[in-house]
Amino acid sequence: MxxxxxxxxxxxxxxxxxxxxxLAMIGNVVGKHRSPHRGSSVEFAEYRKYVQGDDTRRLDxxxxxxxxxxxxxxxxxxxxxxxxxxxxxxxxxxxASGEHDTKIQYARKLAASLSYLLVNQGDAAGLSCCTDTLHxxxxxxxxxxxxxxxxxxxxxxxxxxxxxxxxxxxxxxEKIGQRALVVIISDLFTxxxxxxxxxxxxxxxxxxxxxxHLMDQQEIDFDFNRPYRFVDLEDGTSVVAEPNLIAEEYSAxxxxxxxxxxxxxxDVHADYHLVTTNQxxxxxxxxxxxxxxxxxxxx
Amino acid sequence: xxxxxxxxxxxxxxxxxxxxIHLLNRRRFRTVKWAAMQFVLKATRESRGKKRLKQIIxxxxxxxxxxxxxxxxxxxxxxxxxxxxSGKIDTVVLILDRSPSMExxxxxGQPVKRESVLARVATAMQELDxxxxxxxxxxxxxxxxxxxxxxxxxxxxxGPTDAAADIPGxxxxxxxxxxxxxxxxxxxxxxxxxxxxxxxxxxxxWAAFRAGLDELRPQLVQLRILSLNSxxxxxxxxxxxxxRREAGELLLxxxxxxxxDTGPATLxxxxxxxxxxxxxxxxxxxxxxxxxxxxxxxxxxxxGYGWVAIPTDTNSRNNVSYYAFGAExxxxxxYVHEDGVPEEVIEAVGRAAAPGLPNxxxxxxPENLGHQVDWERASLVVWQAALPTGPVAEQLLKxxxxxxxxxxxxxxxxxxxxxxxxxxGSVTESADGRYFIVKEWxxxxxxxxxxxxxxxxxxxxxxxxxxxxxSGDTTELAEWDDGTTLLGRRIIDNGTAxxxxxxxxxxxxxxEQTAVHLVALQRSxxxxxxxHGAGFFxxxxxxxxxxxxxxxxFRLDAYSNxxxxxxxxxxxxxxxxxxxxxxxxxxxxxxxxxxxxxDLDTALVGxxxxxxxxxxxxxxxxxxxxxxxxxxAMLLLLIAEALLCLQPKxxxxxxxxxQPST
Numbered sequence: 001m002x003x004x005x006x007x008x009x010x011x012x013x014x015x016x017x018x019x020x021x022x023l024a025m026i027g028n029v030v031g032k033h034r035s036p037h038r039g040s041s042v043e044f045a046e047y048r049k050y051v052q053g054d055d056t057r058r059l060d061x062x063x064x065x066x067x068x069x070x071x072x073x074x075x076x077x078x079x080x081x082x083x084x085x086x087x088x089x090x091x092x093x094x095x096a097s098g099e100h101d102t103k104i105q106y107a108r109k110l111a112a113s114l115s116y117l118l119v120n121q122g123d124a125a126g127l128s129c130c131t132d133t134l135h136x137x138x139x140x141x142x143x144x145x146x147x148x149x150x151x152x153x154x155x156x157x158x159x160x161x162x163x164x165x166x167x168x169x170x171x172x173x174e175k176i177g178q179r180a181l182v183v184i185i186s187d188l189f190t191x192x193x194x195x196x197x198x199x200x201x202x203x204x205x206x207x208x209x210x211x212x213h214l215m216d217q218q219e220i221d222f223d224f225n226r227p228y229r230f231v232d233l234e235d236g237t238s239v240v241a242e243p244n245l246i247a248e249e250y251s252a253x254x255x256x257x258x259x260x261x262x263x264x265x266x267d268v269h270a271d272y273h274l275v276t277t278n279q280x281x282x283x284x285x286x287x288x289x290x291x292x293x294x295x296x297x298x299x
Numbered sequence: 300x301x302x303x304x305x306x307x308x309x310x311x312x313x314x315x316x317x318x319x320i321h322l323l324n325r326r327r328f329r330t331v332k333w334a335a336m337q338f339v340l341k342a343t344r345e346s347r348g349k350k351r352l353k354q355i356i357x358x359x360x361x362x363x364x365x366x367x368x369x370x371x372x373x374x375x376x377x378x379x380x381x382x383x384x385s386g387k388i389d390t391v392v393l394i395l396d397r398s399p400s401m402e403x404x405x406x407x408g409q410p411v412k413r414e415s416v417l418a419r420v421a422t423a424m425q426e427l428d429x430x431x432x433x434x435x436x437x438x439x440x441x442x443x444x445x446x447x448x449x450x451x452x453x454x455x456x457x458g459p460t461d462a463a464a465d466i467p468g469x470x471x472x473x474x475x476x477x478x479x480x481x482x483x484x485x486x487x488x489x490x491x492x493x494x495x496x497x498x499x500x501x502x503x504x505w506a507a508f509r510a511g512l513d514e515l516r517p518q519l520v521q522l523r524i525l526s527l528n529s530x531x532x533x534x535x536x537x538x539x540x541x542x543r544r545e546a547g548e549l550l551l552x553x554x555x556x557x558x559x560d561t562g563p564a565t566l567x568x569x570x571x572x573x574x575x576x577x578x579x580x581x582x583x584x585x586x587x588x589x590x591x592x593x594x595x596x597x598x599x600x601x602x603g604y605g606w607v608a609i610p611t612d613t614n615s616r617n618n619v620s621y622y623a624f625g626a627e628x629x630x631x632x633x634y635v636h637e638d639g640v641p642e643e644v645i646e647a648v649g650r651a652a653a654p655g656l657p658n659x660x661x662x663x664x665p666e667n668l669g670h671q672v673d674w675e676r677a678s679l680v681v682w683q684a685a686l687p688t689g690p691v692a693e694q695l696l697k698x699x700x701x702x703x704x705x706x707x708x709x710x711x712x713x714x715x716x717x718x719x720x721x722x723x724g725s726v727t728e729s730a731d732g733r734y735f736i737v738k739e740w741x742x743x744x745x746x747x748x749x750x751x752x753x754x755x756x757x758x759x760x761x762x763x764x765x766x767x768x769x770s771g772d773t774t775e776l777a778e779w780d781d782g783t784t785l786l787g788r789r790i791i792d793n794g795t796a797x798x799x800x801x802x803x804x805x806x807x808x809x810x811e812q813t814a815v816h817l818v819a820l821q822r823s824x825x826x827x828x829x830x831h832g833a834g835f836f837x838x839x840x841x842x843x844x845x846x847x848x849x850x851x852x853f854r855l856d857a858y859s860n861x862x863x864x865x866x867x868x869x870x871x872x873x874x875x876x877x878x879x880x881x882x883x884x885x886x887x888x889x890x891x892x893x894x895x896x897x898d899l900d901t902a903l904v905g906x907x908x909x910x911x912x913x914x915x916x917x918x919x920x921x922x923x924x925x926x927x928x929x930x931x932a933m934l935l936l937l938i939a940e941a942l943l944c945l946q947p948k949x950x951x952x953x954x955x956x957x958q959p960s961t
Contacts, residue, residue: 092334103334189337219335227328232336239336240328241343245350249342257338 003151005108010282011116017289019117021081021181021208047071081123081181082140084172085111087154088186089129090163091234095187096277097218106214106277107185108154113285114183115150119143127153130168131161140180162234163190169198173205185212188261189234196264203268210271210288213261217276222250310369317361321354353943360940367933371926390431390482392473393420393445395457396491397437397868398464399616399888401527403492403534411614412527413459416490417452419525424448431482435472437464437497438840438868442476455864461616461884462840462868464497467504474511477520484519493526493894496887500898512906522908524899534558535566536617536889537609539836539881540589541829542624549594549624553607556587556889570594571858572605601626602835604872604879606858617889619858621872621881623835629658630678630828632820635669637684637710647803647810648681648708651817652824659824674698678827680705681820683802685714685723692718699794702830704823706797709767717771719789719796724768727783734762735801735808737785740777745788746797746819746826747777756818763808766801773798786819793830797823837880840868850876 050070060073096102115125126140127150224243231238265272401413432445438460540552563584570577572594604623632652653661666684737758742749749755773787787798803810810816837844846852856872872881
């Protein structure tokens, strides 16, 4: 395969699982996703009283026979899904420890694979890559050629600079007119309060939010045995520290960060996944897709 | 604090190693490009205070552990005689016990106590850099400035002597010196084996010493006592009690003693008389044995000298005893009687005092010529008159004090005179048809003791009609059947006063027939004659062992050469002018009695003295204690360092992924 972040075997295995939306979507074509509007699908939605102007062909005569009243039988409308992949391209996404993928490599795998699955099931996929200086946006499309654009874009992005995630989230929230699935793939190294505001903005616009919070295992363990000069991948600032002496405080700060991020996601009913780059992305995606499958009652 | 391996203290420079490693480690950092920088910056800000403190504590623990190790291997004398608290001392007054008991070795191959303590003092003085050392030794009792502690072992004033130590006297000298020199801060170090006879803890001079210390204030004077402990060892000592001529032979009264009773033992004894040697063996059971040795004089009529020796053992100073004896001379007895004494009584006493044996002379004097007694040459004075008073009484008392024997017989006339607190009472007469008979007497001691073969004197045959009561404090040697004293004794210094309360006269008793008085007088004459032999004996360090004006000292015996500089305090046979004197160590030096801690507390109450008990033998336990203390400290420091460094790292638990509801 041309792109090293795509694995045909993984895609083949995951192809059996549909990418579902947890909220009703508003699409522009018929699809396989639930819509807030009534439509012509085979799935019964409700009875409602006939009002003047309704198409008499939709009257349920059997109900009239039983109740001597006019009822209109309504069915669910199915529509397509539009998904936005918002990939953080700040310098911090370029971090990797050992032989593991960098966070941006991992993000590419997630975004590309999900895009493929979405387009493949007839839904639209778009991409937004953001830094503090760059906001590259590919509008969602259902066309198969969209995948080529997305893959090329993912392959070309080079993480640099500081994060522009918060601004990108607000932009996306404003720009997308209809309900959509917004998938955020980032290490979220930004102000948790600003992140919470941005997520609230998305939620206000009734988008289905999913967050892949990427972390490297070394960032969590902070396992060093000698002094190090830590150089910031984003702005180049550095500090010399003895990890043994600050490990406890580091761990406490990280815990607080996780708690804040988790709380922000929970408040907006976001689908939050803390992912370390040493985990198998196929497992992560399977868990993600399985958790979004419709509940028993609806099926 | 002193160290036996002081050069190892240079290892203290190793204290800097942990700090250097730490600094190098900080400089040799690696660079890593890091994404989660916001947490590193926050952790660095928050950990700055307490983490730095913890780091300093860890570094301190490491450095102190190294220091403890170096101290331990440097063999510190912690808490020892010259340990903590020495401070900056201006003057050290060393009081050195040079008595023979300090010449004892605690183990074979070890230095004697005196040498051991000198080495310790020399080492300690090197630590007290610049302190003045003043030596007061027990022989000279004079303060002497010591230019360098290194020369201490080579000084004649630190050498061995046979003179006893007078510790209270030495301390008095120290106080006098300090009063005169007025050092700002001084210490008195007493190096002694705490022999009780040397320390005399009941001596009134201790109070004077304490008062003297108080008067020295505001001078700071610290008193330190280095007690060189002894443990019992198989140490034998030989002592000459007396040497006298008897029937053409020299009769030596000797005593062999030992520290511990290790069962029967046979010891070779070497005798030297005028250069001629002989030897025999003596078996000892128990702690001591007294025995006599007769050495033939082979017609020699003038005086002589010699020594008695046993093999050298733990303490070589008590393995020899010297003696000297004078030329052949008669034993003089004087009989002073009151007026009106029947001739028969005078003759009876005269026959008893001089029964015709060779070398015995008797002079009979009436009471009014009592002053004509030649007190110098007399051995026995029989006084049968009212007890003397005035100058005669003084001369008689001095005669007794110098070893003479006086036998007092009851006068016919009543008198209220007393002698030494003893006086004659009234005459008592027995009941009609009855006699005073003897109830019991001392068979072991005194002039009425049993013979050498165990035969008792025939005192049970004694019958008395008259007797004169004895008033005063005497030791009862014989007792009448009604409990009244027949023969009483009073020991006055070296001599003896005997009071016999009946007369060898038929109107008084049948003493003449029993001849008991003859035995008593002859034995008393023998005892008294020893005072002339005693003139040939002296105790080392005492005045009679020193040459008088214009006398020249010359050592006669060849047992050892000795140190001429210490001749005044060494045992040996010396010719002092025309005199020949056998100088021996004091018998108190063979005593095993130690001054106990309560005795020291009492004698030195309020002086804040410090007592350090050390063994003169190798392997000082106090030093080992210091090793342990430092090693334990090192261990504790390393454990503390490990606990600080090896705090369990709490892994960061990943929060569970929330599953938001739709």
